[in-house]
Amino acid sequence: MTHHTSPMNSLYPSSILSAFKNWLNIIVVTLLIGFGLTANAQLRVDISGTGAQQYPVAIADFSGDGAGAQVAEIIRADLTRSGQFRLISTAGTPLTYATPIAYDEWRKRGADFIAYGTVTRSGDRFEIKYRLGDTVKRGTLDEISIVGSEKELRRMSHQIADRIYEKITGIRGVFSTRIAYVLKRGKTFELQIADADGQNPQVALRSGEPIISPAWSPDGSRLAYVSFESGKPVVYVHQLATSKRFPVANYKGNNSAPAWSPDGNTLAVVLTRDGLSQIYLVNATDGGNLRRLTRSPLIDTEPSYSPDGNTIYFTSDRSGSPQIYSVSAQGGEPRRVTFNGSYNISPRVSPDGKTLLSVTRRDGSYRVASLDLASGAESLLTQGRDDQSPSFAPNGMQVLYAANQGGRSVLAGVSSDGRVRQTLSVLNGEIREPTWGPFTNK
């Protein structure tokens, strides 16, 4: 973590525009964020739409230290971005961790749940005590005390948001996870890692040559990516804690499209050493034990493992147009998966293995599509002109992608049911190739 001397100076939306009725809320949050090694940049978050089901929840400002209001703001922003919660105002009702909760009153205000707590500071240590009350069952649903430094306040707040999310929805929260993307500013490319809300970005690699296709190792400790720094595409594996990196595939021609096996031991990569782009497997630790997975006379690229590790989805133009295929991770005869339209690329399977994301071209625009693998039913999740690089949140509830906004590439998110959309744009750069990281143990 970097220093964060003035954390959480966000402006939580004071009003939700009701002009769009209940089914459409638009929220704009403007945040100032520290950009790691570089100057501050402004990040703008836009959210539209609401989830099919919204849990009404009140998040009181945490009492005690002044940081308490900011902790509550981070929790509210997290829950709001999911689209699965409707925030009930707590204005005029100061609560501490120990306040007896008037469940009936909160029920009357419309809240099924209320989160509240206290932040106490001793030296540079902060303790957050939090409780989650269930106003229907009239009892405490969750409570915890978390201790950390000032710069860990954001992470601690995300942890509490994760607990609230999981207690209420039954699904593990992703607010403590991280994302990776490439930020292009002028002629500089930066591989950045940020919190799931786009805050606290860190520069993992800065280069004057393009960087594409970042891919998280399953434990979140390493990134594989393609860097053009040597004059051509080469696949590197980068240890985030130590910044140690090595070329894991650097053969004649192109080396690209790394994908981790779920056990973290194998990388699928795309090489052109034998002609056109084909899929190979190498050991993730040292790049050894090279073996070829696909054999077609045309393009095979963009491998992506199924969560059980048994299947690799990939893009191939063997039918004459780019379509998605699946093949056993042991090799064998590929099976075509997509049939709608003449351009379907960038496969990503959901954590439960049931849904396939892709980028599809429709009427000249590139959109993120969601395909139910069992039924073959397909829906378009996005409505942009050039939506690319989709990836699932590790709980499968959200999809991160790159969208074009006013001629620039920005970070965008959509709920897996397509109902809630958001964009995060950096004012002085283009965000490309985003990918959502895995759950990590605290």
Add this chain to the structure above:
Amino acid sequence: MRSRIAKVVTIAALAAGLAACSSVSLDDQAGKSGADGSGVLDPFNPQSILAKQRSVYFDYNSYAVSDQYRSLVDTHGKYLVSAPQQRVVIEGNTDARGGAEYNLALGQRRAEAVRRMLTLIGVPDTQVETISFGKEKPKALGDSEADYAENRRADFNYKR
């Protein structure tokens, strides 16, 4: 588009000119320039056709080398056969539309299409490496059809 056709006519004329004086030793010519240098087969001489005409352009989503570029590829191929120590990298590029990785593969296919023509001319594979920049290193930065067309390209990049 008009300038592209003009280019092709020039290439054809130059290629014809080169064929006419093929008895001149290429090694003797290297590094020296003639009246304007355009007849010199030296990729590192900016006046040489090998430096001036080193791009093959492609249609949208296509990797087929159209007939208008065959003489250009032929000229480079004959030079490479005559200079067996000279290595060249064919760099494929695409326009900005579509995914980064698929475009990388498409650019590679364009570079490979050029390499296969060189192979038919008799250039050994050891002299040629094909790579792709996909859509990552666009020459034209706009998003007009003309910009896209400029970026659908394979370049001969000679290695010293």
